[in-house]
Amino acid sequence: xxxxxxxxxxxxxxxxxxxxxxxxxxxxxxxxxxxxxxxxxxxxxxxxxxxxxxxxxxxxxxxxxxxxxxxxxxxxxxxxxxxxxxxxxxxxxxxxxxxxxxxxxxxxxxxxxxxxxxxxxxxxxxxxxxxxxxxxxxxxxxxxxxxxxxxxxxxxxxxxxxxxxxxxxxxxxxxxxxxxxxxxxxxxxxxxxxxxxxxxxxxxxxxxxxxxxxxxxxxxxxxxxxxxxxxxxxxxxxxxxxxxxxxxxxxxxxxxxxxxxxxxxxxxxxxxxxxxxxxxxxxxxxxxxxxxxxxxxxxxxxxxxxxxxxxxxxxxxxxxxxxxxxxxxxxxxxxxxxxxxxxxxxxxxxxxxxxxxxxxxxxxxxxxxxxxxxxxxxxxxxxxxxxxxxxxxxxxxxxxxxxxxxxxxxxxxxxxxxx
Numbered sequence: 578x579x580x581x582x583x584x585x586x587x588x589x590x591x592x593x594x595x596x597x598x599x600x601x602x603x604x605x606x607x608x609x610x611x612x613x614x615x616x617x618x619x620x621x622x623x624x625x626x627x628x629x630x631x632x633x634x635x636x637x638x639x640x641x642x643x644x645x646x647x648x649x650x651x652x653x654x655x656x657x658x659x660x661x662x663x664x665x666x667x668x669x670x671x672x673x674x675x676x677x678x679x680x681x682x683x684x685x686x687x688x689x690x691x692x693x694x695x696x697x698x699x700x701x702x703x704x705x706x707x708x709x710x711x712x713x714x715x716x717x718x719x720x721x722x723x724x725x726x727x728x729x730x731x732x733x734x735x736x737x738x739x740x741x742x743x744x745x746x747x748x749x750x751x752x753x754x755x756x757x758x759x760x761x762x763x764x765x766x767x768x769x770x771x772x773x774x775x776x777x778x779x780x781x782x783x784x785x786x787x788x789x790x791x792x793x794x795x796x797x798x799x800x801x802x803x804x805x806x807x808x809x810x811x812x813x814x815x816x817x818x819x820x821x822x823x824x825x826x827x828x829x830x831x832x833x834x835x836x837x838x839x840x841x842x843x844x845x846x847x848x849x850x851x852x853x854x855x856x857x858x859x860x861x862x863x864x865x866x867x868x869x870x871x872x873x874x875x876x877x878x879x880x881x882x883x884x885x886x887x888x889x890x891x892x893x894x895x896x897x898x899x900x901x902x903x904x905x906x907x908x909x910x911x912x913x914x915x916x917x918x919x920x921x922x923x924x925x926x927x928x929x930x931x932x933x934x935x936x937x938x939x940x941x942x943x944x945x946x947x948x949x950x951x952x953x954x955x956x957x958x959x960x961x962x963x964x965x966x967x968x969x970x971x972x973x974x975x976x977x978x979x980x981x982x983x984x985x986x987x988x989x990x991x992x993x994x995x996x
Contacts, residue, residue, distance in 0.1 A: 578738070578739055578740075578741045578742065578743055578892075579719070579736060579737070579738055580716070580736075580737050580738075580739055580892075581734055581735065581736050581737070582712060582714055582734075582735045582737065583732055583733070583734045583735075584698075584708050584709055584710055584711065584732065584733050584735065585708065585709045585730070585731070585732055586698065586706050586707070586708050586723070586731035586732060586733050587706070587707040587708070587709075587731070588703075588706045588707070588731055589707075592703055592704060592706055593731075595702065595703050596685075596703065596723065596725070596731070597683075598643075598646060598647065599646075599647045599648070599651060599685050599702075599703070600679075600683035600684070600685060600725065601679065602643065602644055602646070602647040602651075602652065603647065603651055603652065603655045603684075603685045604677045604679060604683065606634075606637070606644070606652055606655045606656070607655050607658075607659060607676075607677050608676045608677060609637070610630040610633075610655070610656055610659055611659060611674055611676060612676075613625065613630060613633075614630065614659075614663070624663065626660050627656045627657045627658070627659055627660020627661065627663075628656075628657075628660065630656045630659065630660075631653055631656035631657065634649075634652055634653065634656070646702070647685075647702070648687070648700075648701045648702045650687065650688050650689065650690070650701075651685045651686060651687060653688075654685075654686045654687075654688055655686075658686070659674060662674040680727075681727065682724060682725070682726055682727065683724065683725045684722055684723065684724040684725070685722070685723050686720055686721070686722045686723075687700065687701065687720065687721045687722075687723070688719075688720050689720075691718060691721040691735075693710070693714050693718060693735065695710060696708060696709075696710060698721070698733055700721075700723070706731075706733075708733060714735060714737055715737070715739055716737040716738050716739035716740055717737065717738045717740070718735060718736070718737055719736040719737065719738055720736045721733055721734070721735050721736070722734040722736075726826070726830065727822075727823075727826035727829075727830075728823060728826045728827045728830045729823060730830070743891070744892070744893065744894030745894060746891075746894050746895060746896050747852070747894065747896075748852065748853055748896060748951075748954055748955075749852065750851070750852025750853065750895075751850070751851045751852050751853070752766075752851065752852065752853035752854075752855065752947055752950070752951055753765050753766055753767065753847065753850075753851040753853070753854055753855070753943075753947060754766040754855045754856075754942075754943040754944060754945070754946035754947025754948070754950065755847070755854065755855065755856045755886075755943060755946070756857065756906065756939050756940075756942040756943040756946060757856070757857070757859065757879050757882070758773075758939060759773060759870070759873050759874070759877060760773060761773060761939065762774070762843075762877065762882075763843065763847075763882075764939035764940055764942075764943050765847075765943055766940070766943040766944045766946070766947040768940055770939070771843060773877060774835070774836075774839050775876075776832055776835045776836050776839070776876070777832055777872075777876040779835075780828060780831060780832050780835075783828055784825070784828045784829070784832075787821070787824045787825045787828055788825055790821050790824070791818065791821040791822060791824075791825050794815055794817050794818035794821050795815040795817075795818055796818070836876075836878050836881075837881070840878055840881055840882045840885055841885060843882070844882060844885040844886050844889055845889060847886065848886065848889045848890050848893055848895060849893075851895070852895050852896065853895070853896045853898065853950065853951065853954070854886055854890055854895065854896065854897050854898070855898045855899075855900060855946050855947050855949070855950030855951070856883055856886065856897075856898075856899055856900070856946065857899070857900050857901075857902060857904070857906065857946055858899040858900065858901055858902045859879055859902055860902050861874065861879055861880055883899075896954065898950040898953060898954060899950075900946050900949045900950055900953070904945075904946075904949055905945075906941075906942040906943075906945040906946050906949070907920055907938055907939075907941065907942040907945075908920045909941075909945050910929040910931065910932060910934060910936065910941070911936075911941055911944040911945050911948065912929065912932050912934045913929065913931050913932040913934075915929055915930070915931035915932065917929075917930075920938070924938065925937070925938050925939075926938065
């Protein structure tokens with residue numbers, strides 16, 4: 578089973594220069610090959626594969642001698658990754674590959690020949706780099722990705738094959754439905770409510786101050802020089818601007834770390850306490866179109882939370898199930914399955930006219946999600962249970978649930994079959 582361990586690196590000054598040169602060489606090669614693929618397609622109407630552009634690396638090393646200072650397999654991996662990026666685009670898993678900039682996150686990938694010790698990593702042509710190995714790395718090291726963020730922090734993502742088989746999942750155990758929100762981040766079918774930490778609001782004043790200081794510094798000058806249309810000669814401006822930019826990046830990094838810490842702890846707690854986890858397949862991209870809630874939705878991290886739940890459940894032999902976004906979880910009474918016509922967002926409590934049960938909107942939605950997820954699992958037809966008349970498309974990633982058309986209601990069953 579493949580696992581990834583991300584560790585912090587502390588390279589010295591000379592190693593930082595070597596890594597910066599390796600980052601620049603791999604970034605330049607990515608942009609060169611991407612430009613070559615684009616030009617070839619415009620001229621011939623045919624594309625180039627990653628293996629085809631990898632063959633031109635020896636010729637490029639003769640023209641640009643500085644490429645020889647970078648480990649050869651890192652350069653080869655750039656071409657292969659570019660081919661994978663195009664495959665993901667054609668299969669509708671990702672957007673069209675973009676040119677890389679030196680002002681963003683930098684990374685290189687070592688496919689082999691990396692040795693992991695107690696407190697360091699041995700990298701080809703770089704040497705032994707000090708690292709904080711916070712957990713034991715057991716198994717065969719497959720690939721190691723070295724990255725540097727905008728705060729000038731270095732990390733290594735170590736992919737390890739531990740040789741263990743994937744645990745078999747079982748539905749025997751406690752099931753929980755989770756309804757995600759903004760006032761409360763997560764509401765479970767047990768009635769537990771986890772408050773939204775609102776991490777961005779806590780650091781917003783500091784972030785605003787740092788951004789104002791950055792805006793007063795001398796901006797970078799751009800001029801249209803370079804070997805390709807996408808390349809420009811960038812001048813960083815004043816040294817104070819560089820320092821101010823790093824300060825802004827550190828605030829963003831602090832916000833990211835706090836958010837990930839909260840999401841990791843909550844997802845681990847939910848996975849440890851339950852066997853079946855059911856959530857709603859939210860259309861976050863569509864919800865972001867609401868300019869009144871876009872900032873709050875973007876900062877809360879629903880997608881990251883669901884991703885953490887999914888991979889942690891799979892690693893623990895538990896089940897992660899998504900329910901279609903058009904399933905009327907909030908408007909359906911979980912006792913008698915009576916459905917109301919409309920339920921505005923400002924209505925947080927409502928009473929069923931059929932059985933006169935008073936519902937908390939969020940808890941009722943979580944219970945309905947749990948029952949619907951169990952119904953899908955026990956029906957034996959998976960996600961097609963809600964929509965048997967629609968077949969899947971052949972291209973793209975298969976979703977966990979089938980998307981219903983706008984206005985089409987999800988199928989509901991009597992309460993005896995849900996529990």
